[in-house]
Amino acid sequence: MHDIATYEAEITEEVEEEKMQDVDVELHNMRQLLQESSNIAERLAALSKERRSLNPLPGSLRKRRMRCGKQSCRCKAGYLHGPYYYFEPSRQHGKWHYVSKVRLAEVKRGISDWKKQQDIDKAMQTLEEQLETVLKEIQRGVASLMPDR
Numbered sequence: 001m002h003d004i005a006t007y008e009a010e011i012t013e014e015v016e017e018e019k020m021q022d023v024d025v026e027l028h029n030m031r032q033l034l035q036e037s038s039n040i041a042e043r044l045a046a047l048s049k050e051r052r053s054l055n056p057l058p059g060s061l062r063k064r065r066m067r068c069g070k071q072s073c074r075c076k077a078g079y080l081h082g083p084y085y086y087f088e089p090s091r092q093h094g095k096w097h098y099v100s101k102v103r104l105a106e107v108k109r110g111i112s113d114w115k116k117q118q119d120i121d122k123a124m125q126t127l128e129e130q131l132e133t134v135l136k137e138i139q140r141g142v143a144s145l146m147p148d149r
């Protein structure tokens with residue numbers, strides 16, 4: 001037979017147990033969040049390292065075939081000269097710089113690095129936003145584990 005005091009004690013115990021489980025769940029969540037934040041940080045570091053290895057050249061490559069104007073030339077019949085390549089900087093539209101065949105591969109690589117850099121920047125921005133969200137959740141978790149005041 002239970003008297004009221006024992007009954008109350010049992011209820012208190014149950015509540016304490018529930019609280020403990022909540023703490024366990026919260027700690028488990030926190031561990032996962034910390035793991036997630038460290039994964040994101042690692043990916044950010046890898047992207048940042050890749051970004052530093054790039055040699056970006058902002059702009060695009062233009063290709064042109066031309067007529068020289070000589071009456072006797074084959075270009076008169078449509079067999080145009082070229083192709084000739086020009087580099088157009090992204091910040092100076094219309095300003096074309098001639099690219100010699102020797103430098104063509106280098107310029108192409110620079111443009112491709114520039115595009116890669118833009119992709120990396122986008123990916124890093126997304127990861128930074130994710131990291132911010134995870135860190136906020138961790139902050140909330142820490143606050144919930146603090147004793148009530």
Ligand SMILES: [Zn+2]
Pocket residue numbers: 067068069070073074075076081
């Ligand atoms: Zn010609």
